[in-house]
Amino acid sequence: MGEAQVINGINIDGLFSTVGAIKNNPKIAKFKFRAANKWIDATHSRATISSFYGAGKEDNSREPIIFDLDEPPVLLGENQGANPVEYLLVALSGCLTTSLIAHASARKIKIRKVESRYEGDLDLRGFLGLSEDVKVGFENIRVYFKIDADIPDEQKEELIRMAQKYSPVFNTIVNPVNVSVQLDKN
Amino acid sequence: MGEAQVINGINIDGLFSTVGAIKNNPKIAKFKFRAANKWIDATHSRATISSFYGAGKEDNSREPIIFDLDEPPVLLGENQGANPVEYLLVALSGCLTTSLIAHASARKIKIRKVESRYEGDLDLRGFLGLSEDVKVGFENIRVYFKIDADIPDEQKEELIRMAQKYSPVFNTIVNPVNVSVQLDKN
Numbered sequence: 001m002g003e004a005q006v007i008n009g010i011n012i013d014g015l016f017s018t019v020g021a022i023k024n025n026p027k028i029a030k031f032k033f034r035a036a037n038k039w040i041d042a043t044h045s046r047a048t049i050s051s052f053y054g055a056g057k058e059d060n061s062r063e064p065i066i067f068d069l070d071e072p073p074v075l076l077g078e079n080q081g082a083n084p085v086e087y088l089l090v091a092l093s094g095c096l097t098t099s100l101i102a103h104a105s106a107r108k109i110k111i112r113k114v115e116s117r118y119e120g121d122l123d124l125r126g127f128l129g130l131s132e133d134v135k136v137g138f139e140n141i142r143v144y145f146k147i148d149a150d151i152p153d154e155q156k157e158e159l160i161r162m163a164q165k166y167s168p169v170f171n172t173i174v175n176p177v178n179v180s181v182q183l184d185k186n
Numbered sequence: 187m188g189e190a191q192v193i194n195g196i197n198i199d200g201l202f203s204t205v206g207a208i209k210n211n212p213k214i215a216k217f218k219f220r221a222a223n224k225w226i227d228a229t230h231s232r233a234t235i236s237s238f239y240g241a242g243k244e245d246n247s248r249e250p251i252i253f254d255l256d257e258p259p260v261l262l263g264e265n266q267g268a269n270p271v272e273y274l275l276v277a278l279s280g281c282l283t284t285s286l287i288a289h290a291s292a293r294k295i296k297i298r299k300v301e302s303r304y305e306g307d308l309d310l311r312g313f314l315g316l317s318e319d320v321k322v323g324f325e326n327i328r329v330y331f332k333i334d335a336d337i338p339d340e341q342k343e344e345l346i347r348m349a350q351k352y353s354p355v356f357n358t359i360v361n362p363v364n365v366s367v368q369l370d371k372n
Contacts, residue, residue: 009228014262019314026317029310033271037279039300042195045283047276049268054310055260062258065268069280072248074241076200076288082235082251084281084355085219087273090233093223094255095270096367097231099313102262114225117370124215124240127285127352128205131212137357144370157369164367166313169270171323173363181282181350183343184303184330 010105028056043077044070075124085138088173089118095169096143103162109155113148141173196291214242229263230256261310271324274359275304281355282329289348295341299334327359 005012022029031054037047050064069084071077082090097114104111119142126136145163147156164170191198208215217240223233236250255270257263268276283300290297305328312322331349333342350356 009230010262018262019316022311022314022316026311029314029316031308031310033269033275033306033308035272035275035279035304037276037283037302037304039283039287039297043284043287044195045280045300047279049272049276052258052272054258059258059260062265067268067276067280069276069284071284072238072240072245074245076197076204079248081280082253083219084277084279084284084353085358086221086235086238087277087280088355088358089219089221090223090235090253090255091270091273091277092365093221093233093270094231094253094267094273097223097225098229098255098257098270101225101229102313111225114231116223118221118223120219122217122219122354124217125208125212126357127288127354128208128215129352130205130208130215135357135361136352137354137359137361138363141363141365143365143367145367146370146372153369153371160367160369164365166315166322167270168308168313168323169274170365170367171312171321172271172274172359173323174365175321175323176362177324177327177359179278179327179329179350179356179360181329181331181346181356183339183346184332185339 007105007108008101008111010102012105012108015102015106030054043075044068044080085120085122088138089120089141091169092141092143092173093118095167096145096163099167099170100145100147100159100163103166104149104159109149109151109159111147111149113146115146117144118142193291193294194287194297196288198291198294201288201292216240229261230254230266271306271308274324275306275327277355278327278329278359279304281353282331282349285353285356286331286345286349289352290335290345295335295337295345297333297335299332301332303330304328
């Protein structure tokens, strides 16, 4: 057996063997990701990421990862962390990037560099309940990608389309997703 | 003039004076939040949050905040950070919490503790392009809140409804939002 084929740091043989395993047993494709949050004070809260369920089992192998969330002073916070809508852009940025790289790698397209910028419009009147006509969430999000690779612009644009088509965070944002929120009485 | 009225760490006078200022001049409610991302290797990328536009001006006062995103080994990464869909749950957690606290404070309800848990279902067949019937994004997200305050459960449930109604991240997820993604040719 030869060495594993690695493109853009992605183990392509690993990727295709995952695809094969899922085709044989679609249940292992079902993942559950989790977070916990604790309010600290005012607009400051702290989130923790640790375990997840995937590939048929619980995975508790990671050390907990801690995130502070806060608002800047103009939004009544003390800058103890990025704010929640900024975290959403961070999520989108990582997901589009990974999606682009994974699908480029599967097509054996070598990428030297990928950089991207994100800007989202938010009208505070929604959050403050000052207007029923204003969206509470982001109104629009604009994303700009720079890709350094020996391929024509048309192929870069095709990679960007694939990044969108297959990105879980992108699709969670552009499509409506059910979120149930309940009081835990215990 | 007396001391500022502070409830749950939120300066209520500041909140109401913001509301008044926005009623007089709705333009100052328009914010733009931003992120930048740089691919590092394989499923690892790095996002930066720094400036934003709001209250009628650019705000460059924060030090850049850096986030690493990666996947666990079962998803071909090396655990160099939480993964993008986990960041999305972090974003949701901070936003629902802040929304709950801000709206409780505006109603002068004192809160001692708020904790919440998040779980989202993701079927990898979407990301891998193995099935057209499977959602690429989160299928469902479940949220459970524990609230410690001297109010009956019905009022806690009302706070949870308000948290959802006014949370920008929640509304970005449950409603469809336009995201335009372009190749930056410069």
